[in-house]
Amino acid sequence: MSLDFGLNDVHVLITGAAGGIGLEAVHTFVQLGARVTAHFNSNIGELANLKNVVSIRADVRNEASVNTLLEKAGKQNGGPVSVLLVNHGIWPSNNAHVADMELSQWQNTLAVDLTGPFLLCKAYLQALRIAPQAVKDTASVIFVGSTAGKFGEANHGDYAAAKSALMYGLTPTLKNEIVSIAPRGRVNTVSPGWVATPMAQETLKDKAFVERALATTPLQKVATPADIAKQLAVIASPTLSGHVNGQNIMVDGGMEGRLLFPPSSQ
Template sequence: MSLDFGLSDVHVLVTGAAGGIGLETVKLFQQLGARVTAQYNSAAGELPKLQSIVALQADVRDEAAVDQLLRQASEKNGGPVSVLIVNHGIWPSQNSHIADMELSQWQNTMAVNLTGPFLLCRAFLQGLRSASDQVKENASIVFIGSTAGKFGEANHGDYAATKSALMYGMVPTLKNEIVAIASRGRVNSISPGWVATPMAEATLQDKAFVERALATTPLQKVATPADIARQIAVIASPVLSGHVNGMNIMVDGGMEGRLLFPPKQ
C-alpha cells in the first residue's frame, strides 16, 4: 500500500495473532513498516515463518503472563508498545441458551474475552506512563468487537455480552482515561459481522445458516480477514484517523439486525 499510514517503526502488539483476523492484521502492519509483536495462546501457526515478527506466547487470562507479555514485547522489539490491537477471543461453538448454559462456559468466555482485554489494557497503559513522547504520540487501543455486541446473538449470550462490554463499556471509558497518560492517545473498536476465519469455518459451511445470517445485510457477503485488517490499520493510523476517538465502527456489510431462529418444537 503506497499511502503513508504513519506507522513506520511504530511498535504494534496484536493479540490472537496466530490465525484469521489476527494473522492478516500482523501481515498488514508488517507491510506498513511497523514493528509487530504477535501474541498467541497455544499454537503459533504461521507466525514463526514471518520475518521480523516477535511472536510471544501468553495466556491472556493470567495476570502475571499478561504483564510479562508487555515487558517482553518492550525488551525484544525495540521499546514500549504504542498500539495495542485486542483481537483475541473465543466463540463457543455449541449452542447454549442462557437458561441452559454451564457456569464454567460463562466464566471462561468472560475470562478470555473480557478479563483478558482488561489485563492487556492495564499493562499497556502502565507501560505507556514511562514511555517516550514519540511512543505516546502514536498511542492507540483498537478492540475487535462484533455484531453480536450490537444485536445480541441467541445461543451465544456469553460471547455477545463480552463484545458489548468492549464496544460500549471499555471504548467510551478508556478514550477518556488514556489522554491522562498520552494526550493524543485514542481508543476505538472495529466490529465485524461474520468473517471467514478458521474459528467460523464449520458454522459457515451451513448454507441455510449463512443465508439467514446475511438476510439483513445489503452487501450479501461474508467478510474476509483482510476486510477487517484493513479497517484496523486505518483506525490505528495516526495520520488517517488521528482525530477519531471513542468510535465503534461496524464492518458488517450494512447489517441491520438478526432474524429469529425457528422455534424449537
Template sequence: MSLDFGLSNVHVLITGAAGGIGLETVKTFRQLGAKVTAHYNTNIGELRHLEGVVTVQADVRDEDSVTNLLHEAAEKNNGPVSILVVNHGIWPTNNAPIADMDLKQWQNTLDVNLTGPFLLCRAYLRALRHAPDPVKDTANIIFIGSTAGKFGEAGHGDYAACKSALMYGLTLTLKNEIVACAPKGRVNTVSPGWVATPMAEETLKDRRFVERALATTPVKKVAVPADVARQVAVVASPVLSGHVSGVNLMVDGGMEGRLLFPPGEQ
C-alpha cells in the first residue's frame, strides 16, 4: 500500500528556507508533490538550483515586506498559501547570560524569532479568510520550536524565550483562532533538539559540548535536517494528521533536560 500524504498541489510556504532544516523541508514537500514557495532574506543559497520551487525574498521584521511575501507567493505559485511553515530564526552564537545581554541583541532576536512569526501568521490568516475551500481544507501552521523552549538555555535566554512563545503561547492560541478562518485549520509545533545545520556547525565541533548536550538523550545522536523535515511533513498532512492540532511534537531523541555547565563554561 502506498502512503498518500494528501499534499499534491497543496501550496506550502516555508520561511528561512535557505538554511539546513528549511532547505530539507523544501525538498521533502517537493517530493510529496506540493507547490513550494521558499522564503529567504539575505542569502538564497542552494534554493536557486532547485527546480519547481518559487523563491521570494522578504525581511520578516518588516510589516510591508511580510504582506508582500504572501501576495507574491500567491501570485507566483498559482493561488494562496494553504500551509505555512514558520522555520526561520536566528541563534546568536555568543554566550550571553541575561545579566550581561545587550538590549540590542534581545530586541533583534525577538524581532526576527517572535515578531516575524506574528506578522507571518497575521498575513496568512487574513489571506486565508478569502481563500477558496480547497485551500482552507488543508490549512495549517507549523512552527519550528526547540528544546530551548522547553528546558531553557543558559546564555541564550533570548532564543529560548522566543521558542517558548511559539511552542506554547502562539500554538495554543492560534489553534483556536485559525478555525474562524478555515474550519479544518490546524496549528502545531515541531521542536527539535540539536540538529547538524550550518547554524550549529561551529558549536557542534566541540566534542565535549556535544557529550554534555546528549547526556540526557537516550538516542545518543545529533539529529540531521531530514529528521525534522519528515516530521513537519507528517504534521502538515491532512491525511496523516488531520485531527491533530495544538500539539508540540518533540523531535529530540527523548531528551529529558540539560546538564548545568560550571560557571564560566558554555
C-alpha cells in the first residue's frame, strides 16, 4: 500500500523556518510535494540556498507585517495558504524566576510566542474566507507547542505561559471557529519535549541538566528536528489525519513530568 500524504501542490506556510524544527519541516514538506513558503525574522540562513521555496521576512509581533506576509505568500507562491504551521518562538536562555523576571522579557516573549500566532491565525483565516474551495478542503493550522506548556518550566514562566495558551486555549477554540470558514478545516498542536535545535544548543551542553530533563522520559533521548517534522507532516496530511482535530499531540518520548531543580538554582 502506497502512503499518500495528500500534500502535493498544497501551499504550506512555515513560520520560524530558518533553523531547527522549522528548516527540517521545510525540507520534509518539499519532499512531499507541497508548495512551501518559509518565514524568517532577521537571518535567512540556509533558506537562501533553497530553490523550490519562497522565503519571506516578517516581524510576527507587527500586524501589518503579518498581513503582508500572507499577502506576499499568496501572490508569490501560487495562491492562498492552505496549511499554516506556526513554528516560530523564542526561549530566553537566561534563568528568570517569576519574582525576578523583567516585565520587558515577559512582554517580548508573549508578543512573539502568543500574539504572533494570534496575528498569523487572524490573517490566515481572513484570507481563507475568500480562498478557492480546493484550498479550504485542505485547510489546517498546526501550532508547535512544548512540554513546558503542559508541565510548566521553572525559571521560564514566560515561555511556558505562551505555549500553554496555544495548546489549551487557542487550539480548542480555533478548531470550532475554522469550520465556519472551511468545513473540513482542522486545528491541532504538536508539542515536543527537548529538541536538539540551535535555540537549545547551549542548554543541552549541560549533562546534569539533560539528565534531569530526561529523568521521567522512558525513551531517554533528546529529539531531533526530524522527529518533530515528520509528525507535523502527518498531522498536516488531510488523508492521514483528516479526522484529527483539536488535539494536543505530545512528541516527547513519553515524558511524565519534571524533576525539581535544587534550591540553589532557584
